[in-house]
Amino acid sequence: MPPVVRTSAPPQPARDAAEAAVDVSVVMPCLNEAHSVGICVTKALEGLERAGLSGEVVVCDNGSTDGSVEVAKAAGARVVHEPERGYGAAYRRGFAEARGRYIVMGDSDGSYDFTELGQFVHLLEAGYDYVHGSRFAGEILPGAMPWLHRYVGNPVLTKVLNILFSVKSSDAHSGMRAFTSEAIKRMNLASPGMELASEIVIAAAENKLSVAEVPITYYPRLGESKLRSWPDGWRHLRFMLLRCPRWLFLVPGGIALGVGLAGQLVLLPGRLRIGSHLLDMHFSALFALLTLGGLQTSVFGLLATTHGRAQGYEPMTGRLTRFIEQRFNLRRGVTAGGVTFAVGLALDSYVLAKWLRRSRGPINEMKPVLLALSLMAAGVETVFASFSLTEMKVGALRLMRNSESTGNGVAAGNGTAA
Helix, strand or coil: CCCCCCCCCCCCCCCHHHHHEEEEEEEECCCCCCHHHHHHHHHHHHHHHCCCCCCEEEEEECCCCCCCHHHHHHCCEEECCCCCCCCHHHHHHHHHHEEEEEEEECCCCCCCCHHHHHHHHHHHHHHCCCCEEEEEEEEEEECCHHHHHHHHHHHHHHHHHHHHHHHCCCCCCCCCCCEEEEHHHHHHCCCCCCCHHHHHHHHHHHHHCCCCEEEEEECCCCCCCCCCCHHHHHHHHHHHHHHCCCHHHHHHHHHHHHHHHHHHHHHHHEEEEECCCCEEHHHHHHHHHHHHHHHHHHHHHHHHHHHHHHCCCCCCCCHHHHHHHHHHHHHHHHHHHHHHHHHHHHHHHHHHHHHHHHCCCCCCCCCCCHHHHHHHHHHHHHHHHHHHHHHHHHHHHHHHHHHHHHHCCCCCCCCCCC
């Protein structure tokens, strides 16, 4: 058996096999794969026999018109149907229909060797929740993966996912993986398209599943590829960013807010010369824009984090975000907004008094006025954002309680509502 690359803490003992009707369900999506699906089903059944496991092969047809269904049935598969088109939709239906205690997933295009499924299941039996096959840790045969995917698409997207979600995957978009049936339930997968591959890695990290990675061989597919390089790559990147409000909203928003406030304060006493450049009013206006834009973006991040928990998943956040969530309540938010508005109003009142003392004549006080307006706008936004955030937190807590009462755990944010 190839060496195992362990990427999480040591596992706990697995459950007794008698708890399930069959040991393994091998799940394959299928859309017009008549040339290969029969071969894949046969190899999966051979893999089960080699490993001494009882099992089934579940082929989820996604609207084939080339006789794939008949080929799969003739090879010994149980065929289920998913009318919603999409890689993720087909897999989720297959997972829902699977009867095994362990589930092995893989494409039905001949690119994965299902006779090697035993190495995945043995690790699940050893107590891991999720076993990930890595093509880059194994072997990619000539013609199996286009140059763009091998040296740009997959490595870049995997690196982005590893950074955003603090995981250590060598091949985040491999199509051959295995899980316990309980792990599938905990991950609560929802993606309809190719981004399901990213969602599985992210959901495993969010739910703190014990993970093992094994090297696999990637073969040239049989038949026409369904992959669309740029659209599918964008689906993965979009999904990762939406699932990680820290990097999409909070980090850029926090930087913009900090730079904007600091810039306004530095320019408040007068002009600033940096080399041959003179920073004055135009930069004050720019810093005011950064202040308000940064605050707005940060608020979006907090709202997105709370919304994510209300939808049943745990967004990846930093220490500062968790601190704010734990300490935040409506009273504190309104108070912070009110104080910020009052400081801005006091500064603006000072400028007004100065103007009145000068008999309402010309006065060059645009920088303090910009800072005052920024603070007052930020105060108003903080007050109303506090109400919105509180409403979303209450909804998340209500959903969590309803889910617990029906036996389905859903993560929700911490903190009090009032």
